[in-house]
Amino acid sequence: MAPRANWKGYLRLSLVSCPIALYPATTDREKIRLNLLDKATGHRIRMQKVDADTGEPVEAGDIVKGYKTADGYVEITSEDLESIEIESSRTLDITRFVPHEEIDDLYNVRPYYVVPDGEAGRQAFAVIREAIRARGMVALGRVVISSREHVIALEPRGKGLMGTLLRYPYEVRDEAEFFDDIPDEPIPKEMIELATHIIDTMKGEFRPDEFEDRYETALRELIARKENGEAARPTRQKTPSKVVNLMDALRRSVEAQDGAGPGHPRKPVGRGAATAKKARGGTSQRRRRAG
Structure with a gap:
């Protein structure tokens, strides 16, 4: 099954625009996930939402969002959030071009593949892509994903673009807090x-195809042994010798x-x-x- 686009809208460079779609460039879907079970029955546990004060269960239709203030909580409805909809909800507007090396890795959040959405606008998409490639720069724009606006960095990748969401400065901790005492x-x-x-x-060369998730492999082997009624085989971890x-x-x-x-x-x-x-x-x- 093809992945679902996280965002659809328009990419715009000045007066040139084209419809695009953003797809997650990475996935952890293949990782093993363990379920919570009732040890006595072997049945799965269902999490229940309860009132923090009364302990009573709350129906899904009665759950709303809110923000804690000094006087309690302010309820924020879906209509409230829609009222602050901004232009980047539908348009990824390129606002600046910067050298790639000026973007600190600390600001990178997650990558997306950016592709043209449908036949209309494919040529405009290709023009924007190749113009960015010709200048060897990174395009900066803004996009709303999961109701939050993000700064996104766009750069050519093959026939498409790779978009990397960037953190805001308030999300990056000052290294001096950690390094100054060294x-x-x-x-x-x-x-x-x-x-x-x-x-x-x-x-050596960077060869990601040689990477092995050793924990994932060991977990699969453990599950296979347990499924066959075998006992787990504890392994003794090697402790690095103390450097004298x-x-x-x-x-x-x-x-x-x-x-x-x-x-x-x-x-x-x-x-x-x-x-x-x-x-x-x-x-x-x-x-x-x-x-």
């Missing part, structure tokens, strides 16, 4: 060179990576590699002297 640590140059050598031996000497840990990591085989190709990295080789040689000499 003390400045003195870092010996040799440690940096050893660490960069480890990184260089682990370089950072320099020694780096040197051992270099040795491990260099001998990791074809999956971790060895690549010379100039001074870093020379330092790593010197470190390994020094370790070997100390071992010979100790023997």
Whole structure:
């Protein structure tokens, strides 16, 4: 079954417009979801909405939305929300173009595929798409999804556009709240060179098709075993050993990576590699002297 569009309306660049549809670019539908059951009967549990003060069940038709204020709650009806409908409810109006690198990753929320909706306006859609591609920029606009207005960044992707919803500044926490208390640590140059050598031996291509959701796989195997009446097989998690000497840990990591085989190709990295080789040689000499 084809996914349902989250939004339909018009894409507009100045006086040029075309009908479009937005579809979620990602999905978690394939993930396993566990249901809540009554342990005694094995039946599913149905959640019930109740009055927080009286504890009495409330029928769906009697449930309304509201906002908490100092004096209680202000009820907000569907008619109230419709009265503040804004232009971006039906039109995605491009208002600015910015370089891609200026958009901080912290502002990215979720991606959508943007496609022309029907035959009418396909040429206008293609013109807008190729104009954005020619300039190598990202188009910014506004769109209303799930009754809330969002800033959206549009960029060409194949024959369509990818739209990424962006957070507002008030939704992004200031990094200073978390990073300012991190003390400045003195870092010996040799440690940096050893660490960069480890990184260089682990370089590779970005291949998302090789990603495996190991928890999902293990969960499916667990369900299959339980379905066959088998007991669960607890696995002991390996706890990382406590690092006593950072320099020694780096040197051992270099040795491990260099001998990791074809999956971790060895690549010379100039001074870093020379330092790593010197470190390994020094370790070997100390071992010979100790023997």
